[in-house]
Amino acid sequence: MTAIGIIGSAGRMGQAIAAIVPDLGATIAGAVDSGGDRVQLAHDADVLVDFTAPSALEANLAAARLARTPIVVGTTGLSATHHVMIDAAAEEVAVLQTGTTSLGVTLLARLVREAAERLGPEWDIEIVEMHHRHKVDAPSGTAFLLGEAAAAGRGTTLADTAVIGRAGLTGARAEETIGFSSLRGGTVAGDHTVFFAGPGERLELAHRAESREIFARGAVTAALWLAGKPAGRYRMADVLDL
Numbered sequence: 381m382t383a384i385g386i387i388g389s390a391g392r393m394g395q396a397i398a399a400i401v402p403d404l405g406a407t408i409a410g411a412v413d414s415g416g417d418r419v420q421l422a423h424d425a426d427v428l429v430d431f432t433a434p435s436a437l438e439a440n441l442a443a444a445r446l447a448r449t450p451i452v453v454g455t456t457g458l459s460a461t462h463h464v465m466i467d468a469a470a471e472e473v474a475v476l477q478t479g480t481t482s483l484g485v486t487l488l489a490r491l492v493r494e495a496a497e498r499l500g501p502e503w504d505i506e507i508v509e510m511h512h513r514h515k516v517d518a519p520s521g522t523a524f525l526l527g528e529a530a531a532a533g534r535g536t537t538l539a540d541t542a543v544i545g546r547a548g549l550t551g552a553r554a555e556e557t558i559g560f561s562s563l564r565g566g567t568v569a570g571d572h573t574v575f576f577a578g579p580g581e582r583l584e585l586a587h588r589a590e591s592r593e594i595f596a597r598g599a600v601t602a603a604l605w606l607a608g609k610p611a612g613r614y615r616m617a618d619v620l621d622l
């Protein structure tokens with residue numbers, strides 16, 4: 381049986397993952413939060429899952445590298461520097477980084493890429509997301525993932541096109557930009573809509589997570605898939621063969 385080490389165990393996702401592990405035929409090797417011994421955990425586990433905070437990433441990757449234990453990084457709010465750290469770790473150990481572990485969102489990203497590819501630049505792309513009042517990062521990791529899919533469909537990158545929030549005298553919308561808006565409130569598990577606003581018509585591709593359980597189930601599915609994989613950087617689309 382695959383033994384999963386949970387980093388961020390007392391958090392909302394850590395608790396949801398711990399609850400679902402037995403249902404998916406795995407066991408829990410151990411669990412840590414801030415101050416816990418993640419190197420020992422990495423030695424004890426077949427695979428690690430990290431749902432913590434960006435500031436924890438460096439130490440989490442270091443533990444995975446030391447023990448040569450694959451790691452699923454679900455933490456969001458990552459910067460370009462964090463992605464460089466992930467690339468470096470992936471040269472020595474299997475790392476799956478994803479802004480979402482949802483099957484539905486992973487498929488949505490494909491649809492968004494195709495829509496962006498087929499619709500011309502006169503179709504403006506705007507991404508709106510809503511999450512619970514406790515979420516600390518914005519836009520969500522999923523919004524960025526969907527934005528990257530849209531940008532790839534257009535043959536560009538988010539670095540060149542993203543506009544995050546608007547206020548005041550913004551001027552008219554710049555062509556080929558991809559806009560992001562974030563709403564926070566209540567207990568919303570995760571809603572995302574990608575708008576394609578064209579001349580005289582509008583296409584909306586949306587996903588609604590009804591509970592955190594879907595992310596936990598996806599995280600454990602990803603961990604079971606990643607355990608035993610060779611060094612490299614993987615995505616949720618690899619797990620789901622999408």
Ligand SMILES: NC(=O)C1=CN([C@@H]2O[C@H](COP(=O)(O)OP(=O)(O)OC[C@H]3O[C@@H](n4cnc5c(N)ncnc54)[C@H](OP(=O)(O)O)[C@@H]3O)[C@@H](O)[C@H]2O)C=CC1
Binds near residue numbers: 390391393412457482
């Ligand atoms: N990819 C996906 O599908 C999903 C990703 N997420 C992301 O997962 C992350 C966690 O979300 P959520 O569970 O709601 O957040 P919570 O704030 O509920 O939990 C975060 C947990 O991480 C722990 N933690 C913080 N810093 C460290 C550290 N340096 N080392 C070890 N543990 C640490 C906290 O423990 P302590 O209190 O001791 O600091 C806490 O237990 C967020 O980035 C969120 O966006 C969430 C849902 C789905």
Ligand SMILES: O=C(O)C1=N[C@H](C(=O)O)C[C@H](O)C1
Binds near residue numbers: 480569570
């Ligand atoms: O913090 C959350 O809760 C979630 N975070 C992820 C994100 O930033 O996209 C995934 C999911 O939407 C829930």
